[in-house]
Structure formats: C-alpha cells, structure tokens
Amino acid sequence: MAKKLVNKITIVGCGPGSKKYITGYARQRIKKADAIIGSRRLLELFSDVEAEKFVINKNYKLLITRIISLSRSNNVVVLVSGDPGFFSYAKLIIDKVGVENCEVIPGISSVQLAFAAIGKTWNDACFVSLHGRKAEISTLIKKVKGHSKVAVLTDNTNNLKLIANGLLNEGLKDRKIYICENLSLDKERIREFDVLSAQKARIRGLNVIIILDDE
Ligand SMILES: C[S@@+](CC[C@H](N)C(=O)[O-])C[C@H]1O[C@@H](n2cnc3c(N)ncnc32)[C@H](O)[C@@H]1O
Known part of the structure; x- marks a missing residue:
C-alpha cells in the first residue's frame, strides 16, 4: 500500500473542451482547489478560479x-481532458501515489461525444489511441480487421492520412470513416468519408476518427 498523503490529489475529467460539458461536481471541486495543474487549454476554462495555476509540461516524472x-500543504486538483480513465495521465499519478490518495472525478470523454454526434452506440466499439505514440498503425489495422466499429484518438503525426493509407494498403477500402473534429468547440465539424476520399481530406485540430464496417 502507498504511503498516505496529507491531502488527497483530486483528478478531474474536464470533458471535451467546452464549459457546457464540465459536470457540476467537477466545477465544485475545482472551486475549492488551492492549486490547479493542467494544460494551458484546460486552465483557461477556469480563469475565474483564484487558485494558483501550473501548466503541465511533458516531463511526467517531474510533474x-x-x-x-504541492499536495503536502495544498488542496491540489489535476485537470485532464475528457475522462481520466480513458487514455490520460491520470493512470501515471494513480500508479505512483495509489488510488487511496486520489479522488478521481469522471468527465465526458471525446469518444462519448463523437458517438453521440454520429448517432451510434459505443458499447460495441473498440478503442485505439495513436495520440503521442510512435506510429502503431499495424495495431490499428489489426483492430479494424477484427472489429466492425473502431474509434481512434489521433494527433498531428498519427493522422487521418496515415490511417486512410494504412487501410488502403491492407485492402480495407470499403470501410466508412467519420471524422469528428473539435468536438464541443468553435470549429466543431462532423464528416463522413469513404477511405479513398478520407486520404485527401483536410482536417484541423483535435479529432476522433470512427471506422465502421457497415456490411
Ligand atoms: C490524450 S487523449 C485524451 C483523451 C481524453 N481522456 C478523453 O476522454 O477524451 C487526447 C486525444 O483525445 C481526442 N480529443 C480530445 N478532445 C477532443 C475534442 N474536443 N474533439 C475531438 N477530439 C478530441 C483527440 O484525439 C486527442 O488527440
């Protein structure tokens, strides 16, 4: 069992980015914080909260x-996007300090919003994150071959073009692709493509890609 911390660390899921998707309880806990840690984008959502703010950098060990x-003398809240249990650094914190030293507050995940936007269920979906990873396109292709509904988190390198090329190279040209861009944000856009046209599509910003085998 991990050593007991003086104050529990609160990890808050902030949803996909718009204030309207932050839960009431998340807001309540953030208001009580002495220190808030998160990305610049998430911290901006709480500019009205007086707590001391710290921008996360990619050195997770130092973080x-x-x-x-900070938690020795402060009520610390760590902000994560979407839901903490879905591909976030909440896992690193919990693994290090132990769940008994954390309070984890769920949030609305980008994939929940993506499936809501296209009007499909997600209980039967399979999930892959390519975000911040070395291209693991072969892992994705394996999942697409084995599942008729796959949701993918992307980044600038592991992007739609790479995914569409991978699908075409493997003869999976009949899949349907939904691109859910900037969910809940100003430039939100939901589009449907076949694999060939997805190769040429231009996308900007955060996105979730859903690959369907409709046959
Ligand atoms: C590190 S993962 C975090 C996922 C998060 N925990 C969740 O539950 O949505 C970041 C990826 O989530 C997706 N994402 C997060 N916010 C998004 C948004 N507003 N619109 C579209 N995709 C988003 C993107 O694929 C992004 O690269």
Whole structure:
C-alpha cells in the first residue's frame, strides 16, 4: 500500500473542451482547489478560479514529483481532458501515489461525444489511441480487421492520412470513416468519408476518427 498523503490529489475529467460539458461536481471541486495543474487549454476554462495555476509540461516524472510536493500543504486538483480513465495521465499519478490518495472525478470523454454526434452506440466499439505514440498503425489495422466499429484518438503525426493509407494498403477500402473534429468547440465539424476520399481530406485540430464496417 502507498504511503498516505496529507491531502488527497483530486483528478478531474474536464470533458471535451467546452464549459457546457464540465459536470457540476467537477466545477465544485475545482472551486475549492488551492492549486490547479493542467494544460494551458484546460486552465483557461477556469480563469475565474483564484487558485494558483501550473501548466503541465511533458516531463511526467517531474510533474508527479511536483504534484506530490504541492499536495503536502495544498488542496491540489489535476485537470485532464475528457475522462481520466480513458487514455490520460491520470493512470501515471494513480500508479505512483495509489488510488487511496486520489479522488478521481469522471468527465465526458471525446469518444462519448463523437458517438453521440454520429448517432451510434459505443458499447460495441473498440478503442485505439495513436495520440503521442510512435506510429502503431499495424495495431490499428489489426483492430479494424477484427472489429466492425473502431474509434481512434489521433494527433498531428498519427493522422487521418496515415490511417486512410494504412487501410488502403491492407485492402480495407470499403470501410466508412467519420471524422469528428473539435468536438464541443468553435470549429466543431462532423464528416463522413469513404477511405479513398478520407486520404485527401483536410482536417484541423483535435479529432476522433470512427471506422465502421457497415456490411
Ligand atoms: C490524450 S487523449 C485524451 C483523451 C481524453 N481522456 C478523453 O476522454 O477524451 C487526447 C486525444 O483525445 C481526442 N480529443 C480530445 N478532445 C477532443 C475534442 N474536443 N474533439 C475531438 N477530439 C478530441 C483527440 O484525439 C486527442 O488527440
């Protein structure tokens, strides 16, 4: 069992980015914080909260040391996008300090919003994150071959073009692709493509890609 911290660390899921999708309880806990840690984008959502703010950088080891040290004398809230249990650094914090030293507050995930936007269920979907990873396109292709509904988190490198090329190379040209861009944000756009036209599509910003085998 991990050593007990003086104050529990609160990890809050902030939803896909718009204030309207932040839950009432998440807001309540953030208002009580002495220190808030998160990306610049998420911290901006709470510019009205007086707590001291810290921008996360990619050095997660240092980040966790800082969170633990701040929690000795502060009520610390760590902001994550979407839901903490879905491809977020909440796992790193919980693995390091133990779940008994954390309160985890769920949020609305980008994939929930993506499936709501296209009017499909997600209980039967399979999920892959290519976000911030070395291209694992072969892992994605395996999933697409084995499942008729796959949702993918992307980034600038592991993007739609790479995915569409991978599908075409494997003869999976009959899949249907939905691109859900900037969900809940100003430039939200939901589009449907076949694999060939997806190769040429231009996309901007955060996006979730859903690959369907409709046959
Ligand atoms: C590190 S993952 C975090 C996922 C998050 N925990 C969740 O539940 O949505 C970041 C990826 O989530 C997706 N994402 C997050 N917010 C989004 C949004 N507003 N619109 C579209 N995709 C989003 C993108 O694929 C992005 O690269």
